[in-house]
Amino acid sequence: MQRRHVVQYGAAGVGAVALMLGFGWWRVDGPGAPKPASQRPLPLSAMEFRLTDHEGNEVGPGTVIGRPTMVFFGFTYCPDVCPTTLSDISGWLEDLGDEAAQMNVAFITVDPARDTVDAMAEYVGYFHPAIRGWTGPEDQIARAAEGFRASFERVPTEGGGYTMNHTASVFLFDAEGELVTMIDYHEPREFAVPKIRRALTEDVEGAT
């Protein structure tokens, strides 16, 4: 397996951060190019990380294998993309009704310095009750992001604070922990629920 440094954090990311600061919002993004195989998230069974959920339980990829799972990276100091996505996810779960009870939903923070267990607990409390908030040490967050081929980086803001750039796609896994699909940020909402239904039914086909 070719290892790629998708996680740009700390010193290694300085160049990228500088570039992003300079040109980030000037860049006009074309239609998504097909992802090379190395960019495809690993199966959950091949990931290794240990985090803590918002109720203080130790969690990791093994915790969610056995049921279809939805994963989203973000942070609670995020004013736009994260509450929007968590509201979207909450809406999808409402649309699924009882079927939602068969799913795991994990919101993994990319900003553990501010997103403590308590902060996560308060924040996820405003969204659908199926959504679990996961946090933990930076190195474990980085390992998680690497497994999902997600990226994140800390970006200073005017006024001395910082924000986080991060992968905003929602990852969908079947009950075996195999990636079914990703729901991209700007995807129309009506496409999401059928994709989730596919993840809910795929466990039968995927069984070995």
Place this chain on the structure above:
Amino acid sequence: MVKKLRYTNALAVLLTVVGLSAPALAGSEDVVVENAWSRASIGVNRPGAAYMTVRNTGEDALTLTGLATPLAVMPQIHETKTNSDGVSSMAPAGEITIEPGQSVALEPGGLHAMLMKLQEPMIEGETFPLTLAFSDGGEVTVEVPILGIAARGPES
């Protein structure tokens, strides 16, 4: 050339014209702000965001240059972009020119009024005044309703 074309198209779509010369500016009495809303905050440490549609009903282009509100020390128009790798980032959007008869939407995942350094928590059910400043020196103040943290739009 191709690159330039794509850039121009993107600008047309976003109605975001930064640093391009604008024709004579209309008065901001021609500005109509609709569907303003925001989400409640948890405390004051996290930035807030507000959304709305700004319509130019006049005959000349209008340039939105800045924001002011007693709610936040540093209100700023921001733009969220999501690249082809699915990575979202946020940055100041600069000035926004709205052509006559056109409107610009501040909506989740795109342009937003970023409310940095909140002076007080944003409480669901309350409202706050937000002033939009235009390059002709005119100002428009709107009362922005504060909805729940999980709100998805002006209706919810």
